[in-house]
Amino acid sequence: xxxxxxxxxxxxxxxxxxxxxxxxxxxxxxxxxxxxxxxxxxxxxxxxxxxxxxxxxxxxxxxxxxxxxxxxxxxxxxxxxxxxxxxxxxxxxxxxxxxxxxxxxxxxxxxxxxxxxxxxxxxxxxxxxxxxxxxxxxxxxxxxxxxxxxxxxxxxxxxxxxxxxxxxx
Numbered sequence: 550x551x552x553x554x555x556x557x558x559x560x561x562x563x564x565x566x567x568x569x570x571x572x573x574x575x576x577x578x579x580x581x582x583x584x585x586x587x588x589x590x591x592x593x594x595x596x597x598x599x600x601x602x603x604x605x606x607x608x609x610x611x612x613x614x615x616x617x618x619x620x621x622x623x624x625x626x627x628x629x630x631x632x633x634x635x636x637x638x639x640x641x642x643x644x645x646x647x648x649x650x651x652x653x654x655x656x657x658x659x660x661x662x663x664x665x666x667x668x669x670x671x672x673x674x675x676x677x678x679x680x681x682x683x684x685x686x687x688x689x690x691x692x693x694x695x696x697x698x699x700x701x702x703x704x705x706x707x708x709x710x711x712x713x714x715x716x717x718x
Contacts, residue, residue: 576636576668576669578669583623583624618660632686637669647704650705657698669687689701
């Protein structure tokens with residue numbers, strides 16, 4: 550959050566100033582650990598219990614990574630919460646809805662126990678009317694100590710402005 554505050558000075562990052570931030574980094578999350586427990590819970594939730602994710606003994610013998618790795622979709626799913634934590638959603642948006650992905654590429658596997666963070670760049674904005682703005686965000690999930698990121702994904706977030714009060718009554 551501190552990284553965002555420093556970047557937003559002197560112009561505050563908000564719904565009315567988004568156009569001033571297109572092409573710029575608008576957030577950098579803290580590091581989080583992707584431990585085996587998180588991987589196992591994701592496997593339980595999704596039913597994807599492939600050995601390379603959940604069988605530490607076998608993965609240490611047979612995996613080219615020397616142990617278990619996180620599911621690509623687990624890593625991708627972290628982008629949403631890390632985007633919010635990074636401060637990339639303006640504070641004055643009434644709501645932000647996940648609107649989908651335009652592109653996603655899994656580049657480097659995340660080994661169990663690795664730390665990851667999200668570097669977020671505002672790529673584009675589109676006024677959708679009625680106080681709604683569509684953001685295109687470039688998410689780069691970095692792995693601590695790795696030269697290449699875990700993934701790069703272009704995500705879409707639909708911001709909702711503050712509801713208008715009906716003063717005609």
